[in-house]
Amino acid sequence: MNSFEELLKKRRSIRDFEEREISLPLIQEIIRESTLAPSASHGQPWYFIIITNRDVMKRLSDECKRSLLARIEANPEIPLSGYKEALQNTGFNIFYNAPCLVYIAGHAETGSLDVDCALLASYMMFSAAQRGLGTCWIGLGAHIDDPEIRREIGLSDVCRIVAPIIIGYPASIPEPLPREEPKILKIVS
Amino acid sequence: MNSFEELLKKRRSIRDFEEREISLPLIQEIIRESTLAPSASHGQPWYFIIITNRDVMKRLSDECKRSLLARIEANPEIPLSGYKEALQNTGFNIFYNAPCLVYIAGHAETGSLDVDCALLASYMMFSAAQRGLGTCWIGLGAHIDDPEIRREIGLSDVCRIVAPIIIGYPASIPEPLPREEPKILKIVS
Numbered sequence: 001m002n003s004f005e006e007l008l009k010k011r012r013s014i015r016d017f018e019e020r021e022i023s024l025p026l027i028q029e030i031i032r033e034s035t036l037a038p039s040a041s042h043g044q045p046w047y048f049i050i051i052t053n054r055d056v057m058k059r060l061s062d063e064c065k066r067s068l069l070a071r072i073e074a075n076p077e078i079p080l081s082g083y084k085e086a087l088q089n090t091g092f093n094i095f096y097n098a099p100c101l102v103y104i105a106g107h108a109e110t111g112s113l114d115v116d117c118a119l120l121a122s123y124m125m126f127s128a129a130q131r132g133l134g135t136c137w138i139g140l141g142a143h144i145d146d147p148e149i150r151r152e153i154g155l156s157d158v159c160r161i162v163a164p165i166i167i168g169y170p171a172s173i174p175e176p177l178p179r180e181e182p183k184i185l186k187i188v189s
Numbered sequence: 190m191n192s193f194e195e196l197l198k199k200r201r202s203i204r205d206f207e208e209r210e211i212s213l214p215l216i217q218e219i220i221r222e223s224t225l226a227p228s229a230s231h232g233q234p235w236y237f238i239i240i241t242n243r244d245v246m247k248r249l250s251d252e253c254k255r256s257l258l259a260r261i262e263a264n265p266e267i268p269l270s271g272y273k274e275a276l277q278n279t280g281f282n283i284f285y286n287a288p289c290l291v292y293i294a295g296h297a298e299t300g301s302l303d304v305d306c307a308l309l310a311s312y313m314m315f316s317a318a319q320r321g322l323g324t325c326w327i328g329l330g331a332h333i334d335d336p337e338i339r340r341e342i343g344l345s346d347v348c349r350i351v352a353p354i355i356i357g358y359p360a361s362i363p364e365p366l367p368r369e370e371p372k373i374l375k376i377v378s
Binding site: 002003004005007008011013024028031032033035036037038040041042044046047048049050051052053056079105111112114115116117118119121122123125126127130137139152153154155159162163176177179180182183184185186187188189 | 231236294310319344366368376
């Protein structure tokens with residue numbers, strides 16, 4: 001049992017995992033605990049897709065790389081272009097060979113979808129850290145355009161992925177990146 | 190010192206506060222701890238505005254009510270219309286007479302602003318709960334259109350408020366609202 005202070009130190013973005021699989025009941029327990037997050041008007045707009053099949057994860061990684069490179073090609077000025085070289089590297093799996101990927105998604109027309117799912121993602125990352133697991137929000141992993149692979153993972157046209165979260169047992173835990181001083185625009189006292 | 194399990198139970202949305210003020214150093218400590226949240230490409234795009242002046246908070250509440258009612262007037266079909274009666278109630282302070290309001294904001298053009306600030310807000314709500322404080326994300330509180338009041342609180346035109354978080358000592362802590370079963374669209378194993 002960790003104190004919150006310990007969890008704050010422990011919760012790092014992990015991109016280096018042991019081979020070890022995570023049991024499905026454990027993933028479901030973490031998802032259930034994550035739904036204790038607050039949401040706008042208690043709307044709970046979140047849906048989940050759990051992927052533990054490494055072949056499917058590899059294909060999802062390839063599909064995201066393809067669709068992201070197409071976007072960069074169409075518009076080389078976008079900030080994404082900084083990732084071009086990594087995305088062109090065929091050996092690079094954007095999910096870092098994690099044993100599990102959870103997509104947090106929802107109906108694309110829900111106004112508060114982004115913030116609600118991000119709150120839930122934060123709970124999920126703490127809940128996993130609490131159990132000795134490591135996570136990373138893989139922003140690049142949301143770009144699944146191909147209708148066939150969307151169908152295969154149960155992602156309908158009306159759904160939008162907000163947070164692709166990889167989960168696994170950390171092989172190493174990096175030091176925290178330094179934080180900037182909080183930018184306080186004004187104190188109105 | 191609370192365990193994470195205890196914090197999960199303790200972190201409720203609080204709308205009923207003691208009169209007691211919160212010290213500015215304590216608010217700043219919570220803000221600093223919140224910046225341990227992860228952000229896209231470690232961008233840390235968050236800015237903060239701290240408001241502890243109750244007159245200013247009352248005027249911000251009035252401004253949000255005015256601008257929200259104008260939106261409802263212009264488009265009665267929007268979901269916001271459910272709040273019409275409350276917003277017309279002159280006795281209703283949308284910030285529930287909390288002693289402190291923290292605006293989490295950022296440059297409107299930052300692509301990941303919503304999710305980054307929501308992750309930070311989640312950290313802030315845990316960090317406050319850890320110190321015996323209560324919080325609530327007041328979605329209605331972000332709608333500050335009036336240029337004069339924006340200037341007064343240091344909110345420039347390029348800034349967008351993502352999360353208005355009220356903070357105070359809870360006068361009462363409500364029971365958790367029941368959660369739906371997690372909607373798992375598919376398990377790909």
